[in-house]
Amino acid sequence: MRIAKVIVNLSLDRHFDYLIPEDLVDKIRTGVQVNIPFGKSARLGYVLGLKDHSDFSPEKLKSIISVCEAHPEIPDNLMRLGKWISEYYCCSQEQAVKALLPLAVRSGKITHKHEKHYTVKSVEKAQEFIFEKGNRSKSKAEVLKYILQHPAASLESITLETGATNAIINQLVKNDLLEEEKRTKFRSAFSDEAEFVPSIPPQLNEEQINAMKVIDDVFDRKHGKQHAVLLYGVTGSGKTEVYMRAIETAFKKDLTAIVLVPEIALTPQTMERFISRFGKMVSILHSGLTDGERYDEWMKIYRGLVKIVVGARSALFAPFKNLGLIVVDEEHEHSYKQEETPRYNARDVAVMRGYMENAVVILGSATPSFESYRNALNGKYALARLEKRVDDRLMPVMRAVDMKVEMLSSASKGSIFSRELVEAVKFRIERAEQTMIFLNRRGFATQMSCVHCGFVAECSQCSVSYTYHKKRECLSCHICGSIIKAYYKCPDCGADDIRYKGIGTEKVENLITAIFPYAKIRRMDSDTMAGKRKRYEDVLRDFKSGKIDILVGTQMIAKGLDFPKVTLIGIVNADLSLHIPDFRASERTFQLLTQVAGRAGRGDIPGEVFVQTYTPQNPAIQYAMKYDYENFYQEEIDLREKFSYPPCGHLIAVHFKGADSAKVANFADEFLERMRPSLSADILVSGPVPAPLEKAKNKYRFLIIFRGVLSKNFRTHLRENMLKIKKPNDIDYYADVDAVNLS
Ligand code: ADP
Numbered sequence: 001m002r003i004a005k006v007i008v009n010l011s012l013d014r015h016f017d018y019l020i021p022e023d024l025v026d027k028i029r030t031g032v033q034v035n036i037p038f039g040k041s042a043r044l045g046y047v048l049g050l051k052d053h054s055d056f057s058p059e060k061l062k063s064i065i066s067v068c069e070a071h072p073e074i075p076d077n078l079m080r081l082g083k084w085i086s087e088y089y090c091c092s093q094e095q096a097v098k099a100l101l102p103l104a105v106r107s108g109k110i111t112h113k114h115e116k117h118y119t120v121k122s123v124e125k126a127q128e129f130i131f132e133k134g135n136r137s138k139s140k141a142e143v144l145k146y147i148l149q150h151p152a153a154s155l156e157s158i159t160l161e162t163g164a165t166n167a168i169i170n171q172l173v174k175n176d177l178l179e180e181e182k183r184t185k186f187r188s189a190f191s192d193e194a195e196f197v198p199s200i201p202p203q204l205n206e207e208q209i210n211a212m213k214v215i216d217d218v219f220d221r222k223h224g225k226q227h228a229v230l231l232y233g234v235t236g237s238g239k240t241e242v243y244m245r246a247i248e249t250a251f252k253k254d255l256t257a258i259v260l261v262p263e264i265a266l267t268p269q270t271m272e273r274f275i276s277r278f279g280k281m282v283s284i285l286h287s288g289l290t291d292g293e294r295y296d297e298w299m300k301i302y303r304g305l306v307k308i309v310v311g312a313r314s315a316l317f318a319p320f321k322n323l324g325l326i327v328v329d330e331e332h333e334h335s336y337k338q339e340e341t342p343r344y345n346a347r348d349v350a351v352m353r354g355y356m357e358n359a360v361v362i363l364g365s366a367t368p369s370f371e372s373y374r375n376a377l378n379g380k381y382a383l384a385r386l387e388k389r390v391d392d393r394l395m396p397v398m399r400a401v402d403m404k405v406e407m408l409s410s411a412s413k414g415s416i417f418s419r420e421l422v423e424a425v426k427f428r429i430e431r432a433e434q435t436m437i438f439l440n441r442r443g444f445a446t447q448m449s450c451v452h453c454g455f456v457a458e459c460s461q462c463s464v465s466y467t468y469h470k471k472r473e474c475l476s477c478h479i480c481g482s483i484i485k486a487y488y489k490c491p492d493c494g495a496d497d498i499r500y501k502g503i504g505t506e507k508v509e510n511l512i513t514a515i516f517p518y519a520k521i522r523r524m525d526s527d528t529m530a531g532k533r534k535r536y537e538d539v540l541r542d543f544k545s546g547k548i549d550i551l552v553g554t555q556m557i558a559k560g561l562d563f564p565k566v567t568l569i570g571i572v573n574a575d576l577s578l579h580i581p582d583f584r585a586s587e588r589t590f591q592l593l594t595q596v597a598g599r600a601g602r603g604d605i606p607g608e609v610f611v612q613t614y615t616p617q618n619p620a621i622q623y624a625m626k627y628d629y630e631n632f633y634q635e636e637i638d639l640r641e642k643f644s645y646p647p648c649g650h651l652i653a654v655h656f657k658g659a660d661s662a663k664v665a666n667f668a669d670e671f672l673e674r675m676r677p678s679l680s681a682d683i684l685v686s687g688p689v690p691a692p693l694e695k696a697k698n699k700y701r702f703l704i705i706f707r708g709v710l711s712k713n714f715r716t717h718l719r720e721n722m723l724k725i726k727k728p729n730d731i732d733y734y735a736d737v738d739a740v741n742l743s
């Protein structure tokens with residue numbers, strides 16, 4: 001084998017053949033990064049495979065220049081997974097490879113931060129020096145004394161402790177008294193302030209024991225090939241404890257584990273739970289890491305220095321070689337779907353990785369996705385249930401408040417809070433209990449318009465209205481991020497009759513502060529928490545210690561938080577998520593209500609939830625009030641079946657965008673024509689039509705949706721079309737397989 005198949009960035013799924021020079025034969029394997037001549041320059045590429053013959057004659061082939069030995073190679077198991085991702089998600093192989101390695105590792109720009117360590121060459125010689133020359137060369141003697149006491153001391157610690165300069169240490173090395181050693185210093189991902197007390201595992205309750213039995217059976221493959229378990233447990237039922245026991249099972253088999261949580265739920269609280277149980281065996285990957293830290297964490301996994309990785313979506317690609325378990329917590333979360341190419345769903349790829357590497361996969365949720373629940377019902381996954389909260393704590397009492405009725409009452413004066421909710425908050429403040437108020441929309445008002453002429457402030461680049469942010473006195477577009485100064489007069493007619501519509505969290509915070517000026521109120525959304533992880537940690541700490549009475553927030557406060565003193569939840573507008581044009585709107589609303597409600601009553605005092613709605617009869621709201629997931633599922637699944645929507649059929653959305661609307665529409669039509677030969681009777685096609693979000697960042701958007709039985713042939717054909725069609729320069733398009741966002 002003298003030929004390597006190499007992919008380079010932007011090679012559009014093509015690989016190129018290169019000769020392997022004699023001296024590199026031993027070093028070139030699949031997954032290795034190489035330096036190759038490409039056109040007139042040199043480029044980095046990855047070896048996809050090796051072969052004996054090329055379709056090109058050997059004289060025409062160029063040779064690999066060198067192997068990037070300092071850069072880690074992609075392990076075999078991940079290369080295989082990458083190939084599957086590129087095929088299933090209809091993208092090129094190099095795009096899939098991008099997902100496998102963090103940028104910090106791929107780029108090769110970040111290397112280890114080396115640190116020098118020192119040991120004495122001979123103890124006798126060192127002592128001799130101290131005795132004979134100690135008086136004249138005081139500082140050298142001090143260094144030697146220190147190192148004798150602290151073998152392999154780092155340069156940093158020596159200079160700090162003895163006050164010696166680098167020059168003195170270098171002289172000792174030259175005099176053959178000290179030996180220098182370069183070591184990799186792992187930049188720590190944990191903040192220094194944090195202290196972790198080892199936790200003693202609680203005794204499992206009966207339901208948890210039964211769940212562990214199901215999981216152990218899957219570990220032992222008692223029921224044929226079944227390798228995945230759906231752990232369906234109500235909020236606060238102790239799912240995390242079950243995950244940790246399953247991790248211990250994997251350890252007993254000498255295997256490693258990956259735990260995926262939604263980024264938003266990767267709170268200090270979550271991290272602490274794993275670290276305090278497993279200590280230094282854990283590596284935590286979160287978005288707050290620097291590139292250097294990310295690189296270090298990746299290398300720790302690669303070298304087998306840790307056994308568990310806890311992280312968001314991309315942690316799924318942790319380079320473990322002996323993987324035994326993957327946990328996907330809150331498996332129904334849409335944030336597991338990557339919204340850029342490759343558009344993979346980490347939950348589904350986890351099931352595939354588990355299958356390929358013979359590892360167990362646990363999908364946990366209080367509101368399983370319909371996809372996973374269906375798989376559990378039809379036996380593809382095992383099912384473990386936790387129906388009760390830990391210690392028999394009660395589920396919070398759910399109360400629907402009909403805001404149509406509330407609005408008619410003169411006493412409520414058009415307030416966005418119902419009188420019942422206000423009373424309940426007051427009661428909690430008096431008793432030093434805590435409240436969370438949830439609204440999944442940030443900003444002050446979602447629309448600013450002129451009463452006089454009807455002008456609406458809209459983003460010039462996107463087909464949405466600007467959101468008004470009062471404190472910053474600006475209008476911002478939540479699609480493209482553009483910001484302008486807020487208007488105080490209508491820019492069209494000059495009238496100063498400005499009206500605001502549609503409330504966001506900023507306004508909720510203002511209004512609740514007006515009602516309870518003596519209460520301590522904080523807001524948590526991506527406006528107040530922008531970028532700074534520290535600030536986020538501070539608010540959570542203050543909330544935990546009881547310094548905050550009311551926490552107002554978006555979905556940032558909906559996930560994974562466990563604060564025993566929260567006994568009240570107010571959901572300001574439960575209907576928001578019902579009105580999005582998406583077949584999953586109901587499912588999403590049910591999930592959101594259940595998750596948010598689950599934050600209440602986790603301590604000794606039972607919780608109470610006020611769900612404010614204008615459509616109290618809506619099934620999603622009705623079933624959520626009763627915690628009746630099964631019947632909600634049955635009712636919804638009948639609809640999905642009827643219209644071939646997932647999970648009763650597959651769905652692929654193909655998006656097109658470009659500056660010239662007519663051109664984009666034309667191209668989408670042509671694209672559909674090319675797909676015709678592989679469209680069978682059991683595939684439903686909608687579009688091309690303008691996407692619900694018609695224009696974003698000055699690009700017009702069109703959409704084709706394929707659903708039904710999407711065979712492998714169909715996918716292959718689609719993939720070929722995605723990668724091979726010559727498209728006009730000013731048009732972009734991509735396939736979104738198993739799309740969760742249809743806007
Ligand atoms: P979930 O993930 O299902 O929402 P958690 O795992 O967060 O639930 O558990 C809720 C709380 O109950 C946590 O504080 C956890 O430490 C505690 N807990 C879990 N299992 C037990 C148990 N067997 N005995 C006592 N406390 C438990």
Ligand code: ZN
Pocket residue numbers: 459460461462477478479480481482697
């Ligand atoms: Zn915009």
